[in-house]
Amino acid sequence: MGTTHGPKRVALWVGAITVGAAAALTATAPALAAPVSVGGGTLDWGFKASFRAYVSTGNGNPPIAVSNGAVRNADGTFAFAAKSGTYDAAAGTAEVKYGGTLVFSYPAHLFEITVSNPTVVVDGDGTGSLKADVDLEANNGTTDQHLVQAEVATLVTTAPSVEGGAVKFSNLGATLTAAGASAFAGFYTAGTALDPVTASASASATDPTDPTGPTDPGQGGNSASQTIKAAVTGGALTLTSSGAQVALSAATPGQSATGNLNAVTVSDLRGTNAGWDLVGQVTDFTSAAGGAIPANNLGWTPTAAVASSSLKAAAGVRNAVTPGSPAAPGSGLGTSHTLCKAATGSSLGSSTCGAALELGVPESSAAGEYSAVLTLTLA
Template sequence: MGTSHGSHRAALWTGALALGAATALVGAVPALAAPVAVGGGSLDWGFKASFRAYVSSGNGNPPIATKDGASRNADGTFDFPSAGGTYDAAAGTAKVNYGGTVVFSHPAHMFEITLANPTLVVDGDGTGSLLADVDLVANGGSTEQHLDQAEIATVATTAPAVTDGAVSFSNLAATLTSAGASAFAGFYPAGSALDPITASASPTATDPTDPTDPTDPEEPGNGNGSASQKITAAVTGGALTLTSSGSTVSLSAATPGQTATGNLNAVTVSDLRGTNAGWDLVGQVTDFTATGGASIPAANLGWTPVAAVANTGLVSAKGVTSAVVPGGPVAAGTGLGTSHTLCKAGTGSSLGSSTCGAALSLGIPESSAAGEYSAVLTLTLA
C-alpha cells in the first residue's frame, strides 16, 4: 500500500472517476519455462469513459495529458508500455510493471489528478490487482494526497491467450478498491465499476548465435584476404512531439457579412516512441475579441484540414507503413468553438513524422463592430 499525505476528501465535482485494474494470468494454458522475464507488452485502459468526457470539457491546458511513455489510443483510452517484471502462465502468477503518466486537470473545478507507473500483480487464484502511484492536488492546494504503488483496483480474470510465449487478455472487468477511492478523494465509492482492461506481456527477446564446430578447421585464405564484423545498434523509444512552423496567423481583411481567410501554420507530429500506438491532434479556438469588448464567437472559425506523411529520405523499416488522415472540414458557424480533429494516425500506422495544416475561414457576423480581432487556437496532441 502507498503512503498518503493531506486530507482524504474534496467536494469538487459530481460524477465518477474510473480507475482500472490489471489482470490475472490464470487458467489452463500451455506450460512455459517459469518464470519468464518481461521484455514487451502493454496495458490499455481508459479509466472511465464518462470521466474522460467530463475532464475533456474542462479548462485544463490540456485537460488530459500523457507523458513518460504513456500515450492516447484512438478511442481515447491510454496505453502504458511494459517496463519489466516476470510472469508464469502455467502457475498463473505475474508481477508486470508498466510505465507512463496520465494527468487529469480541471482548474475551474480546482483539481489535478496524476496516475503513473501501473503495476499488474496476479496471485494465480483468479484475482488480480493494479498498483499505481497517485497524486491528488485539490481546492487550491489545501487538499493533497500521494500514494506510492497503492492497490487501486481489482480485476475479474479469465484465462489468457498464449501466443509464442506471450500472454494477452481482453475486456477484463475492473472494480475500484477502498484504497483507490481514498486516493481519488472519495469521488467514487469502493466497488464502482471501471472501464474494461486489455493487457499483454511478452518474454525478453534472445539473440541466439550459430554454434561453431570446433573440429571444423577454417579454410585457408586465397591470398587476397577477407574479414567480417557484426554490427549491432540499440534503438530506444523516443517521444511523441508536436512542433509548429509559426505562432501567428493573419487572416485577410473582411467587412461584416464576409469571410476572412488564411492558412494555419504547418505543424509536424513526430511519433518516435517505437510502439505504433497511434495519436490524435485536435484543435479548439477561443472567442475573437477586440479592444472595447467587441467579440466574434469561436464557432464562426471553420477549417479544411490537410495532412501528409513527411519524407525523410530514408528507407522505411520493413513491414511498417505510415499513414496520416486529415480531420473532416468544419464550416464557419459550426466551427472550432468545440474540439475538432486536425489530423490523426491510427494504431499500427503512426510511426514517423507527419505534417498537418488547414485552410481557415472566419465568418464575420453582420452585427460585428469594426476593429482588430484576435483569438488563440490551441492544438492538443494525444
C-alpha cells in the first residue's frame, strides 16, 4: 500500500463541480469569561476531496459509509455531532470530542479505513490538532493498524466567531501528520494539505435572553429597535459554460485555424475565500479519415474578468481574477495550462474566463475535418 495516489480531478466541460465545506458567517457577541462544558456543536470535515473522489470510484459496498450519528454533507464532506468537552470563548481555546463513524472501503485495492470519534483541540496560540480513532485493514491483513485518538492532522487556528455564547472555528487549515499518513496507508505523505476543518461548540445550557436585544418591549417611549439576524451558509464552487461547441476558422496546411473559447463562469459561493484554479487540456485532433494533429498545436491567450453585480460588496472583501499565461501553438494544451485563477483571500464571487484559440496546422496534415475535446477542471 506504499503507493501514493495523487488527487483525481473531475473533468468538466458543460456543468458544475461543488467543493468545500459549508460555513456560516455570524455576528460576534460578548465572549464567555470562563471554560464551559460542551452541550452541542458540529465538526465538518472531508479528510481530502481527491481521496473521496478516488474511493468513490471503487467497489466498496458502499465505497464511503457513515454511521453512529455521522452524516454526509451535500458537498461530500462529513458532519460529526459534539459529544463532550470544554471551550473558552474568551481565550479562544477548546477541546471538543465529536461522535460518529466514517468508513472508506475499496476491496479491489485491498483496504478499508475506519475513522471515528474525532476530537478538535485548539490551543489559542494559532495551533491545534485533529485526533481520531483510526482502524486500517489493508493488504489482506498484513498492514493493519488500530489507533486510539491519534493526532491525524495539525491545525492552523484562528480566533472563533462567538454568538450567544457558542463558538465556531471556521475553515482551519489542516496538515496530515506522520501518524495520519501511516493510518491512511501511505496514500499521502506527512505534510500534505487536507480539507479545512470547521468546528462549533455550544454550552449545555444557554440563557434564552438575548443580551444584544432591545429593552422590555412593554416599555414606553418615542422609538423602538429590532435586532435582525441572518445566517449566511456556505454554498458551492461551480463552473458553467456558455456553450459546448467551438468552430475554428478553416486553414490550409502550414497555417493557423483561429476562434474563441466559449466563455465560462466560475462562482465561488463557499464563503471561505480559499481561492481556486481553472485549468484546461485538450486531446489530439483527429479526422474521420484517420488524420491527426497533435494536441500541443492548440494554443490560447486567456482572458478573465470579475462578473459585475448590482449588490454592494461585503466590507473589506476584494474580488480578483487573473488570466493564465498564453500558450503558443507547438507548446500548447497537450499538457495542462491555467485558464484563470483567483488567489486565497480574493476568490469570493463570480468571474468570467475565456480565451482566443489558435490551432497550428502542420504542413504534413491531410485535408479533412478535425475535432478534439478540451476539458476544463476547476479545483
